[in-house]
Amino acid sequence: MAKLNSIKPSGKKEEGFFEQVYEVVRQIPRGRVSSYGAIAAVLGTKLSARMVGWAMNGSHMVRPKVPAHRVVNRNGMLTGKHHFSPPEKMEELLKKEGIRVIDDQVQDFKKKFWNPQEEWS
DNA sequence: ACGCTGACTATTA
């Protein structure tokens, strides 16, 4: 385990890349899912979707809560489900939203895919 | 200031 902290909100306002990601993810409507690459593209870092996922790391403590469970990888796989608490909560939430999740994979992901660029001018 | 890590993505073997 490398660093357990990674992101630490030490009272300082983390204004920047993170808040941007949170905003976009919060725009995701219920019953829809998005991908890191798509969000990254809106932020301008489409070449590095890693930053998006990393930002999500802080989404857990960010207020208001960020629907990170609606964000999956390009394959529709719940790669970040292990970062939830508990991880099974992610697919459970998605299922409740009407999204079919089988084997950590979003069914009809392409159909449920929500493009942030559409809502994000 | 330099280096490392990271919930990804695309390309090459």
Next chain:
DNA sequence: CTAATAGCCAGCG
């Protein structure tokens, strides 16, 4: 078809 590697950007020690 599956597996492995490279590229990417931003924050923290």
